[in-house]
Amino acid sequence: MCDEQELVQLETLCKKLYESSDSDERKQAESALLMFSNSLDCLPKCQLLLERRDSAFAQLLAATTLTKLITRNPTGLSVDQRLDIRNYILNYLASNPKLAPFVLQALVTLFARITKVGWVDMKNDQFVFRDIIPHISHFVGGTVEYCNIGVQLISTLVIEMNQPNAHEANRSIFRHRKIASSFRDKNLYEFFQLAQGLLKSALEELKKNKILYDDEQTLISNLLKLIINCLSFDFIGASSDDSSDDLTCVQIPTNWRPAFLDMNNLKIYFDLFHLLPANISSLSLSCLVQLASVRRSLFTNTERVNFLNNLISGIRIILENPTKLSEPSAYHEFCRLLARLKINYQLGELVKADDYAKTLELIANFTITSLRMWSVASNSIHYLLTLWQKLVTSVPYVKATEPHLLERFAPEVTRAYITSRLEMVNEVVMNGLEDPFDEIGMVQQQLEQLSTIARCEYENTCSILVNLFDQAAKTYQDLMQTMPQSCAEVEIQENRLTWLVYIIGAAIGGRVFLNSNDEQDHMDGELAFRVLQLMNFTDIRLARGGFCKKLDLAILSFFEQFRKTYIGDQVQKTSTVYKRLSDVLGLSEETMVLSVFIRKIITNLKYWGNDEDIVTKTLQILNDLSIGYSSVRKLVQLEEIQFILNNHTAEHFPFLSNSFDIKYMKCRTIFYTSLGRLFMIDSGEDEDNLIGYVEKYAQ
Incomplete structure (x- = not known):
């Protein structure tokens, strides 16, 4: 057992590691705590550290040590021991809902890790780690505070299941895909529906009260992140990482169709964008980016037309009143949304949309204004130029009788790019604006996109x-x-x-x-x-x-x-x-x-x-x-x-x-x-x- 003196010593080492300004003292503390994390008897000591609720750093040490223990040697603990740890963590979170954010994150990471590690473990002929909702129902069905914890538990688990982590480097990628596929088939749609239902309820309350308290705002933010994580899941095992924005088709399983045929579900995210505070409204646009990227074959032709009409209508409404886009992250996500619109839909389909002509004009004006705003980040401009590049490239292949109008708007975009770059020169030379030529790779990327638009x-x-x-x-x-x-x-x-x-x-x-x-x-x-x-x-x-x-x-x-x-x-x-x-x-x-x-x-x-x-x-x-x-x-x-x-x-x-x-x-x-x-x-x-x-x- 661990005596009181040893616990106090561990707390002291934690404070030195995270708070000391002396680098030597921090190194000594780190070395001592590493020895503790690698010790054979750290498991019971971690439980005692978690109970010392006056020291957030001690709680963090306990959570991270348990995560390392589970990761380092999954079979070193029996199924019963790992179940006990999981259940203890859930009970601990239920008893301590006001933990420091970094402690809460460490504990939900532990829950996610232990669930994934034990996914294929059985007890009494049952996969005992796979029934997630029954064990966290008291969170998601409780107060806003408890619901926040439940949503974070699910969201972190989705991330954990989606990607093979560094700790799995020596383990079979086949095993990871087997676990991820099982999780996708059994749990992911359930989580997605749960998040959408909670978002719908939150939206109804927001429309009534028009006021968001901090914990409510945090909950909506976490729900949107959960939706993003669900829609970003590697459904077919095609990618080894999610760092590339080239993977633009979301391969939604066929059994998810009902959620995407109900246009009210799409409208939720547009409504949230208009109603949420600027600091989190970009998350609703991130959800729309993924929704706009859903594989075409999920819909019949008629269903796809209906989905596209609603998507373009929502974009048009945003462009008619673009005030919320003044927030940089919202602006960037909206540019991504515009690019995805063309990547996933053919120009022949776009021109037949009800609001195509008006929306294209608004997009052109938005692009021109953006090009003339030198404060706009170049990575956002990249997505706007991608849209126009792909639109122009598609012109020779359009068979629709409806006018595409690009002969009117593409030259305006070209002119705006040329004149805005020349106008920028004065600001660079006279007022010290950052010189684009210092990032010549970015300039060349833009020019490659412009080369098509300009023709x-x-x-x-x-x-x-x-x-x-x-x-x-x-x-x-x-x-x-x-x-x-x-x-x-x-x-x-x-x-x-x-x-x-x-x-x-x-x-x-x-x-x-x-x-x-x-x-x-x-x-x-x-x-x-x-x-x-x-x-x-x-x-x-x-x-x-x-x-x-x-x-x-x-x-x-x-x-x-x-x-x-x-x-x-x-x-x-x-x-x-x-x-x-x-x-x-x-x-x-x-x-x-x-x-x-x-x-x-x-x-x-x-x-x-x-x-x-x-x-x-x-x-x-x-x-x-x-x-x-x-x-x-x-x-x-x-x-x-x-x-x-x-x-x-x-x-x-x-x-x-x-x-x-x-x-x-x-x-x-x-x-x-x-x-x-x-x-x-x-x-x-x-x-x-x-x-x-x-x-x-x-x-």
Whole structure:
């Protein structure tokens, strides 16, 4: 047995671990408590610690120690012992409803763990851990305070059953799936119905009283989290984790159909969104995100139309009065809901919805407003652009006679994105707004989405870009002649041009996703020659020491997009993009454009020798050309390629210097890998030529 002195000592160690400001003291306490947790006689001591209700930290130690004991050696305790622990925990919670939140969470985690571990255990030919509701009915059927505990017990159990945890690393994933499937079939729908029933009752009370006390608000919040956990369950064992938002189809079992055919159940979540306080209303939207993702085959065609109509109607009502969306989490979840709407439903189905036209207009206005609000998080914008990207991509496949209206609204979204990015530049340079180019991966993701949207009514996109680019380029060139290079106005124009070059590259790259024609190829030529003219200007400045890293990276990105779209055997050599480039720049076919690209590569490697980002990106393009350009023999015949093959020394390429920084080792590897491919094409099977080439530069 454990005497009073030992219990006091454990309490003291807990206080030191969680409250002491002395790191050494905390480490000593942690070490001593770890020894206690691993001791063979910790089980009876944990019960005594739980009874010491004046020390929340001691209670936490007892709960976590019991969880570790169950996890570490499930078979070390008999079925009766584990049943006793479970029953004791439930009785303890019933007797102590006002525990500290972290103690309550530790105890419900213990309940969930011991239930999962014992799921396949039998006593008297019965699975004694599987009847959950009878053991917690006094919680969910009691006061708000007790109901909160019951809901947390169920919600934590659903999470525990859904995912194989780290403690199961050495146990069969098959065993986890077997337990999860059994739990899904026996308990999950029952829990879902219970939560929906409690939510419905709470909503009725909320409509009557219009006031939520703290414990009532907590209960509704926990009920919504339980619904989310139920709908997020891995019903078919398809995923090993829930971190990916790509798993957008909720594979609801067929026997759940009644819950989804009753549109009043869908309406509950829209009503709760409008009535709940802003700090928890986002949870109702999270539920709607999952409901919008329910597998299509759960419904008949008529049922799916009815469900979609109600879903779109609810979205329209939110957009007509979007005040509640000012709360960031609610805004984000609503953006996710809009994206899921298109992911799970075909455009041909959406256009037939009763409120489609009005709702699409509201969504367009919402998107435009969002793009112009620089405080909106980029991960929320991602979902809005996903919606429009998927809508535009679907246009060629729509067979419905109803108008999709995207030719009206998609160009407005494109214009809003372009102009808002340019307007943002002033705030970045003058007022210290966070620069999007510091997160270039996010920018490139948005541009990839925009590339499809921009091709819808492409003449509008091209007209906008031409006008804005010409204005920015003229202003920039004028500034170079009249103002010092360090002034803020120069930086503003360089950043604006950077955005425009990136967007032009994305727009040209979008050609591969949608059907194109000679007129659109001509528009691509209009955009491309402007970027190449700008590059000529910036390269002259570069040779004189005028560096703009962002703009040069944007030009390299443009090269990538143009190469993928207009260079290669799959592209018609008579494409009107080359006609426009020939008219303005004399570049009548792809090898001439390639010469321009290679000259840019040489220029960058010469003048950006001290910048790892530029050098790496430039070499990646050279490497891609050596791999991806189908007519490599034509590439090797270019004077610029021959120059590289015969002059790869530090004189021309500073990163090859013997005094190079170690960070350039990767750059040199990429460089010589590319040269090796090109040289082998150039020399064929002439071994003497290869040996002589290597010996020449080995020194």
